[in-house]
Amino acid sequence: MKAAIYRAYGSADGVRIEDVPTPEPGPGEVRIRVRAASLNHADIYMLRGWPYMLRLQSGLWRPKNNGIGLDFAGEIEKLGEGVADLRPGDAVLGEMTTPFSGRTRTIAEYLCVPAVQAVKMPSALSFEEAAVLPLAGCTAMFAVHDFGGLRPGQRVLINGAGGGIGVHAVQLAKHAGAIVTAVCSGEKASMVRELGADRTIDYRREDFTAEDIRYDVMIDLVSSRSPEECRRVLASDGRFVWAGSMESSPVLGPLRPLLRMASASRGAPGQRWDTINRKTISADLMKLVELHAEGAFRPVIGLRYPLAEVADAIRHMETGHASGKIVIAI
Ligand SMILES: NC(=O)c1ccc[n+]([C@@H]2O[C@H](COP(=O)([O-])OP(=O)(O)OC[C@H]3O[C@@H](n4cnc5c(N)ncnc54)[C@H](OP(=O)(O)O)[C@@H]3O)[C@@H](O)[C@H]2O)c1
Structure with missing residues (x-):
């Protein structure tokens, strides 16, 4: 073969x-x-x-x-x-x-x-x-539901919304009834809005951590901003869900931002900072397939x-x- x-x-x-x-x-x-x-x-x-x-x-x-x-x-x-x-x-x-x-x-x-x-x-x-679906779809589902615990009416920010995980996280978050802010490049804004984002931020022009808004849940797929910067726009009882980084090196791979996050999150009483570290099992995939059948995402x-x-x-x-x-x- x-x-x-x-x-x-x-x-x-x-x-x-x-x-x-x-x-x-x-x-x-x-x-x-x-x-x-x-x-x-x-x-x-x-x-x-x-x-x-x-x-x-x-x-x-x-x-x-x-x-x-x-x-x-x-x-x-x-x-x-x-x-x-x-x-x-x-x-x-x-x-x-x-x-x-x-x-x-x-x-x-x-x-x-x-x-x-x-x-x-x-x-x-x-x-x-x-x-x-398997890796990206399940990671999006873990981020929105298992770690994010997103509820109707909550504000969520998804950083890296135009990529493989992001496009599914945006749809699942919208289906969960959240108000979705998606951070992506300007070229992807219309696709991401069409998937359900209420607002898009072009990271090449605007800094989402400089805004006067507080998010209940932040899903970070790219680590483009430090945890200290992100904390400014996370609600005092908010959840920060970290999935990965576009930064990588031979010695640490994508671990440097993870270590940065782990140390920054220790000083955040009231907030919850999590890293997605779950292996997909068949029950997760079945749940994702059910969500698809319900029309939660494509x-x-x-x-x-x-x-x-x-x-x-x-x-x-x-x-x-x-x-x-x-x-x-x-
Ligand atoms: N923890 C886990 O279980 C798990 C599982 C799977 C993947 N991951 C990790 O999750 C991360 C994302 O994976 P993926 O499959 O979605 O990656 P991907 O398909 O390559 O998408 C990455 C997206 O990030 C956007 N991006 C790049 N720089 C950005 C910035 N500064 N600000 C905002 N967006 C930016 C890119 O598009 P534009 O710049 O053009 O908008 C692209 O759409 C990776 O680091 C991966 O290793 C973790």
Whole structure:
């Protein structure tokens, strides 16, 4: 089968489409004919081997697992021993939560995963739409509901609203009845408003931390402002939910803003400061699929690439200015 493969830590330039053996499902596993996969920043960190301490898990000198991709959507093609609740032909979506196993990853024609990691896909979704949901959709849901606890009428600010997580967080926040302020570049303002934002702030022109407004919940996907600056516009009993940063380095990866946040949040009585650090499980995906069926959101795909152009897709994601999700059609 064909799969996106990298043999050494580095950049997208080292990613090739190779012929590799088609994986066989072990006991409790299923083999999936992957139809679509989506990219996440985690794929880039694993490709680079950043932060370096990640290599204790992923392979010290060279990657133990040469595949790319965590999110997938496709059809069950073969069942391993003991799998009872899925059938060949079932359409499924999921996130590969054991990326350092010996298994090939999701940007490949075939994938083997434990059956519990494959959730049946509703027919209302296309494979490409389903493939964008697992990591980004669940992170958006965790941010809005589990950590943000957003209630009708509350004010929420979403920083990084035009990217893969942001476009879903905006919709979920609006569906929860919140008043949504979205921070994104001016070019994305009309898309983000169309998704439900009540107001957009172009971060290249305005500083949201300098305004005279207090937010009940702030969801930060980019760490463009320090925690001290953000605290100025967070209500005294508000919640700050941190998901990630566009800043990264070989030694600390995206951890520097996380450490900054952890220390700043200690001096904030009354406020709650959280980092999203949950692994997606199938129950989360089922809840997200239910929210989709209720009309809470629609999957937003910014760009589609064929398997042969996966390196270009990674380069685009690395710019930090993606619009919605990046999908690889397989
Ligand atoms: N904690 C978790 O479980 C978890 C899970 C998944 C991802 N993450 C992290 O969450 C972060 C966001 O992921 P993503 O998939 O949404 O990324 P993405 O698709 O690359 O989107 C990032 C967005 O941020 C915007 N942006 C860049 N600089 C900005 C700034 N200064 N102010 C406001 N917006 C800015 C970009 O668009 P424009 O600049 O063009 O507006 C882009 O739309 C990443 O750091 C990722 O590693 C965390």
